[in-house]
Amino acid sequence: MSTDAQNRVRSWTLDPTVPTYRPPEGAVDAHCHVFGPAERFPFSAKAKYIPQDAGPDALFALRDRLGLNRSVIVQASCHGTDNSATLNAIAASNGSARGVAVVDPSISNDELEALHLGGMRGIRFNFLKRLVDDAPKDRFLEVAGRLPEGWHVVMYFEADDLEDLRPFIAALPVPVIIDHMGRPDVTQGPDGSDMRAFRALLDSRPDIHFKATCPDRLSASPGWDDFVQAVRPLVEDYPDRCLWGTDWPHPNMEQRIPDDGALVDMIPRIAPTPGLQQKLLIDNPMRLYWSEEWP
Numbered sequence: 001m002s003t004d005a006q007n008r009v010r011s012w013t014l015d016p017t018v019p020t021y022r023p024p025e026g027a028v029d030a031h032c033h034v035f036g037p038a039e040r041f042p043f044s045a046k047a048k049y050i051p052q053d054a055g056p057d058a059l060f061a062l063r064d065r066l067g068l069n070r071s072v073i074v075q076a077s078c079h080g081t082d083n084s085a086t087l088n089a090i091a092a093s094n095g096s097a098r099g100v101a102v103v104d105p106s107i108s109n110d111e112l113e114a115l116h117l118g119g120m121r122g123i124r125f126n127f128l129k130r131l132v133d134d135a136p137k138d139r140f141l142e143v144a145g146r147l148p149e150g151w152h153v154v155m156y157f158e159a160d161d162l163e164d165l166r167p168f169i170a171a172l173p174v175p176v177i178i179d180h181m182g183r184p185d186v187t188q189g190p191d192g193s194d195m196r197a198f199r200a201l202l203d204s205r206p207d208i209h210f211k212a213t214c215p216d217r218l219s220a221s222p223g224w225d226d227f228v229q230a231v232r233p234l235v236e237d238y239p240d241r242c243l244w245g246t247d248w249p250h251p252n253m254e255q256r257i258p259d260d261g262a263l264v265d266m267i268p269r270i271a272p273t274p275g276l277q278q279k280l281l282i283d284n285p286m287r288l289y290w291s292e293e294w295p
């Protein structure tokens with residue numbers, strides 16, 4: 001994969017609109033990434049995409065523009081299991097960012113503790129074949145059993161893989177967060193088979209959470225109406241289990257770059273009351289990522 005500067009892709013807009021919706025004070029962007037800067041934090045030899053730099057300065061400037069206050073930075077697959085770029089961004093955040101690491105399952109307990117001190121609060125298991133070469137479930141389960149206190153597992157998979165993954169998810173010994181709701185086909189509507197299967201998963205244990213994220217990836221309609229129709233009932237029915245995030249810098253979306261301001265303006269459409277917005281943007285992510293500051 002070419003790492004030449006001119007071949008590195010940009011999947012985010014440099015000029016997002018300022019949203020009309022104003023998030024409540026303390027709102028958390030619970031799903032974003034950083035890329036590089038590559039000179040200090042080179043990409044993994046196994047990276048499936050090589051992006052331009054999108055470091056902490058750009059992330060925090062965007063956050064200010066969007067009216068958000070905290071960030072959960074999820075280690076992106078292009079950095080493999082070297083979490084330095086994510087840790088660097090967390091360190092630059094003055095306590096306003098936490099992270100989710102990607103680790104080699106043979107990681108030692110001391111290394112996990114060091115990640116905790118660096119602001120990590122979970123590990124991510126990525127099952128998307130276009131992003132990672134392998135996802136060894138037995139080794140994932142082993143490391144999930146010895147995470148630092150209060151950590152959780154973030155899972156990324158596609159709807160067609162949910163059935164296969166159910167025993168694995170059931171065996172996880174810590175709380176679980178599902179990225180982008182496991183990528184359902186939202187065009188099926190709120191009662192479609194993908195949403196029904198996802199609700200069955202949520203009903204299978206009380207500590208599974210989901211990110212009501214990525215209309216840009218999941219929607220087939222320009223105004224993202226299908227996303228709203230499918231996702232709002234999920235937020236309303238599981239108000240204590242939902243999180244929201246921008247997904248900036250939108251890896252692999254260079255052909256359909258979303259406007260980050262429009263993503264923020266989705267919030268009141270999927271969480272229509274101030275009470276739901278408080279849970280989605282503050283209570284739920286604070287409990288999972290800043291538990292020591294949260295009642």
Ligand SMILES: O=C(O)/C=C(\CC(=O)C(=O)O)C(=O)O
Nearest residue numbers: 075076077078131247251252
């Ligand atoms: O930003 C996301 O959640 C989705 C990604 C990228 C990703 O997860 C990664 O690189 O680790 C995708 O679907 O390409």
